[in-house]
Amino acid sequence: MENLIIDLQSQSVTVQAIAVSVGGLIGVFATLAVFFLIIRLSNRLGKKA
Amino acid sequence: MQELLIGFTSVTWQNGVMYLVGLTLILLAILKGYEPMLLLPIGFGAILVNLPLASVLSYEGEPGFLQVLFNAGISTELFPLLIFIAVGAMIDFGPLFKNPIMIFFGAAAQLGIFATMIVATLLGFDLKVAAAIGIIGAADGPTAIFVAGKFAKEYLGPISVAAYSYMSLVPLIQPPVVRLLTTKHERRIHMEYHEASVPKWIKIAFPIFVTCVAGFVAPISVPLIGSLMFGNLIRESGVLERLSQTAQNELAYLVTLLLGITIGSSMTADKFLRLETLMIMGMGLVAFIFDTAGGVLFAKLVNIFLPKDKKINPMVGACGISAFPMSARVIQKMASEDEKGNIILMQAIGSNVSGQVGSVIAGGMVLALVPLLAF
Numbered sequence: 001m002e003n004l005i006i007d008l009q010s011q012s013v014t015v016q017a018i019a020v021s022v023g024g025l026i027g028v029f030a031t032l033a034v035f036f037l038i039i040r041l042s043n044r045l046g047k048k049a
Numbered sequence: 050m051q052e053l054l055i056g057f058t059s060v061t062w063q064n065g066v067m068y069l070v071g072l073t074l075i076l077l078a079i080l081k082g083y084e085p086m087l088l089l090p091i092g093f094g095a096i097l098v099n100l101p102l103a104s105v106l107s108y109e110g111e112p113g114f115l116q117v118l119f120n121a122g123i124s125t126e127l128f129p130l131l132i133f134i135a136v137g138a139m140i141d142f143g144p145l146f147k148n149p150i151m152i153f154f155g156a157a158a159q160l161g162i163f164a165t166m167i168v169a170t171l172l173g174f175d176l177k178v179a180a181a182i183g184i185i186g187a188a189d190g191p192t193a194i195f196v197a198g199k200f201a202k203e204y205l206g207p208i209s210v211a212a213y214s215y216m217s218l219v220p221l222i223q224p225p226v227v228r229l230l231t232t233k234h235e236r237r238i239h240m241e242y243h244e245a246s247v248p249k250w251i252k253i254a255f256p257i258f259v260t261c262v263a264g265f266v267a268p269i270s271v272p273l274i275g276s277l278m279f280g281n282l283i284r285e286s287g288v289l290e291r292l293s294q295t296a297q298n299e300l301a302y303l304v305t306l307l308l309g310i311t312i313g314s315s316m317t318a319d320k321f322l323r324l325e326t327l328m329i330m331g332m333g334l335v336a337f338i339f340d341t342a343g344g345v346l347f348a349k350l351v352n353i354f355l356p357k358d359k360k361i362n363p364m365v366g367a368c369g370i371s372a373f374p375m376s377a378r379v380i381q382k383m384a385s386e387d388e389k390g391n392i393i394l395m396q397a398i399g400s401n402v403s404g405q406v407g408s409v410i411a412g413g414m415v416l417a418l419v420p421l422l423a424f
Binding site for chain 1: 145146149150152153155156159160162163164166167169170171174175176179180247248250251254255258259262263266267403406407410411414415417418419421422423
């Protein structure tokens, strides 16, 4: 991971922006996917209770 | 004698242009009703700060009242965070709990942030400034101010004005983009809505879980998501009704008032009348268009995998932007226009509140990732 960051630091600004975009979108989807699972789990527990 | 006339002799044509900019914002607020709570104070602040000698910023070596407010509320990021507490107290996540799949539209509709950031770098902005411009696509004023305050203080004025202006223009921006990307048949898709009560403990636990998860994934986003979820916890706890009401009303109004006029104080002619301001305004529009397209196209993608009777009306995807509740209302209106009696409001609201969470998470991602590459 550190190698990737070091490599990106020497790239053009646009390549860096693309990297941030890919990482950012993956991060947002992954975080909201965790929230999705929390809600689904809560809903199931709520129905059982 | 010269000192008596200094107010007249020190005014420049650039100041004159800024009076017109300020007046335009005030008129848009009053005559068109575009985000009046923010555009009016921003407009007046822009006039104040461009009056001769700008004594609201500094006078005889002492900071003026707008500079004091700027240092206390914007430089420290206090104002946007207080607004988030108020916004959190206003959000009801109920519609999202009933349609949890909607949460993914809150992610897809952040596409505009990242697409615009790439465009900004192509136009010559460095990564930090490009990220601050891209965050206009969060469609979320406090997040835009927070990120711009960290990465591009010199562009705080245009970025804030663009964010709030385009938020108020959602009813004009979203419909043509949605129509372009969907067929009439798709816009007529009906969605079932199951009215089921959400247990209270879920509503209480959700803001705590969300804050903790965000804290592990992107620790730098904790001030944003933490204040938003703190407001929501006050609301849902059921034991702090008066605090919840205070956050939703007095706190929201007071901080909004101070935030607007303080943002206006960053609009001095030398900082605002630049080619970059026009570019930022243009890119703000690009951000909102990409946001809308991202949400709609993602809904269409999801539909490929869903059975025929469970298809999602792709217009709901457009509500994944954070402009709440305006976007949901716009999409419901479009659904009714295409087919009378087609009610998708609750799903649209579920997607819209997801956008509020998604925009904050996206802001946190930008704050976490950009400093790794740009020093």
